[in-house]
Amino acid sequence: MRRMSWVVATVAGALLLSTPPLALAQQGTGSAASSNATSLSPAEVVRKIEAAGYRDVRDVEYDNGHWEAEAIDKNGRRVDLRIDPSTGAVVLDED
Numbered sequence: 001m002r003r004m005s006w007v008v009a010t011v012a013g014a015l016l017l018s019t020p021p022l023a024l025a026q027q028g029t030g031s032a033a034s035s036n037a038t039s040l041s042p043a044e045v046v047r048k049i050e051a052a053g054y055r056d057v058r059d060v061e062y063d064n065g066h067w068e069a070e071a072i073d074k075n076g077r078r079v080d081l082r083i084d085p086s087t088g089a090v091v092l093d094e095d
Contacts, residue, residue, distance in 0.1 A: 039086045045069065048088030049081065066091070 040048070042060045045067045049057050054071035061068055067083035073093065082092035 040067070040088050042067075045083055045088055049083065049090065052090050054079075054081070054090070 042062075045060055046057045046069075049069060049071055053074045057069055057071045059068070059070045062085070066085055067088075069081045069083060071079060071081055073079050077095050080092075080094045081090050083089065084091050
């Protein structure tokens with residue numbers, strides 16, 4: 001009977017220790033997990049932004065379903081950009 005209790009306790013402890021990492025791996029957290037759901041990598045986003053005529057691209061991050069970045073536009077103004085996550089097209093350009 002004691003041996004049975006020890007086996008049950010060991011198995012239950014192992015399950016408890018392995019459950020949180022499995023749950024986190026399935027849920028994903030933060031921008032890294034979100035960016036994995038898109039078809040473009042940060043480097044690809046930078047290339048698309050530069051191809052659209054922007055330069056000095058900085059602070060590229062995935063947030064709330066789209067890419068965001070700062071860059072300098074063709075008029076030399078520092079602008080905040082919102083980028084489509086699948087095409088890389090700039091959908092919003094604000095100073």
